[in-house]
Amino acid sequence: QGKSKGGRKVIITCAVTGAIHTPSMSPHLPITAEEIADAAVGAAEAGAAIVHLHARNPEDGRPDQSPEAFAPFLPVIKQRTDAVVNLTTGGAPTMTIEQRVRPAATFKPEVASLNLGSMNFGLFGMLNRFKEFRHQWEKDYLSDKGIIFRNSFADIEYILTTCAGNDTRFEFECYDTAHLYNLKYFFDQGLVKAPLFIQTVFGLQGGIGAHPDDVLHMKRTADRLFGDDYRWSVLGAGRNQLPIAAMAAAMGGNVRVGLEDSLWAGPGKLAETNAVQVRAVRQIIEGLGLEVATPDEAREILSLKG
Numbered sequence: 001q002g003k004s005k006g007g008r009k010v011i012i013t014c015a016v017t018g019a020i021h022t023p024s025m026s027p028h029l030p031i032t033a034e035e036i037a038d039a040a041v042g043a044a045e046a047g048a049a050i051v052h053l054h055a056r057n058p059e060d061g062r063p064d065q066s067p068e069a070f071a072p073f074l075p076v077i078k079q080r081t082d083a084v085v086n087l088t089t090g091g092a093p094t095m096t097i098e099q100r101v102r103p104a105a106t107f108k109p110e111v112a113s114l115n116l117g118s119m120n121f122g123l124f125g126m127l128n129r130f131k132e133f134r135h136q137w138e139k140d141y142l143s144d145k146g147i148i149f150r151n152s153f154a155d156i157e158y159i160l161t162t163c164a165g166n167d168t169r170f171e172f173e174c175y176d177t178a179h180l181y182n183l184k185y186f187f188d189q190g191l192v193k194a195p196l197f198i199q200t201v202f203g204l205q206g207g208i209g210a211h212p213d214d215v216l217h218m219k220r221t222a223d224r225l226f227g228d229d230y231r232w233s234v235l236g237a238g239r240n241q242l243p244i245a246a247m248a249a250a251m252g253g254n255v256r257v258g259l260e261d262s263l264w265a266g267p268g269k270l271a272e273t274n275a276v277q278v279r280a281v282r283q284i285i286e287g288l289g290l291e292v293a294t295p296d297e298a299r300e301i302l303s304l305k306g
């Protein structure tokens, strides 16, 4: 992890909109290209070194993984910030693997996400709050039977081989310990290279929980499998966002926030911007005597192409 006289450098990633939250859940969820660009710029100005991006149909907010949907905001973000751009290959659970990889294959970003295993996505807690949806697609999409997020070994390899040669590095999304072992398999095959940027995800129904024991277990497993060959980051879903970030920052990790992961800025209080969450986590990091990494420091820590 990065070091300096002033204290260890902590990389903040901000995931500004994602594909699971829908427009009816928060009026603050960025939908249009302009909103996504403004959210990313605001997050970067508040201290996010990396912005993790999805795109949406501006008419109804539906996740849209066509390169044309990303094209209007990527140059704006590049022009207005120095932040590392991280494009999703997770897309949405309804999309095919070929659709999911297209933005990363087209724009060849410094970072793309890569999900390390198939899993259930149980959104029951969230759905209990939202009986009324503005759009029919939200109702169909967030089926009350739960969603399966497919990431087979073949799917993962497809994304790796499609992006090979682009110098894109990955944010490896690991939602449970098995996913760390899956990553280890690809590492041993030589298909992914150190330093691995591992995003351990806590508190999604279908993945590992958000108890401190869960955080310790994921870290210990990653330490055992990868030693010095990885950089650790955490993401806590919903109300777990800041507690998980605080735990990991104190334990040597990096952090991810953003409206993709939580719509909240406190109990019962919707986050009005992504920047609000970045500022909140920044306060925790600085309160611990640590420093927030700049985009260039993140590039160095993660060996990005820059």
Ligand code: KMH
Pocket: 015, 018, 020, 052, 088, 089, 090, 091, 113, 114, 115, 173, 201, 260
């Ligand atoms: N929604 C997440 C918990 C992706 O875009 O590849 C993780 C994620 C997936 O960001």
Ligand code: ZN
Pocket: 015, 018, 019, 052, 053, 054, 088, 090, 113, 260
């Ligand atoms: Zn995402």
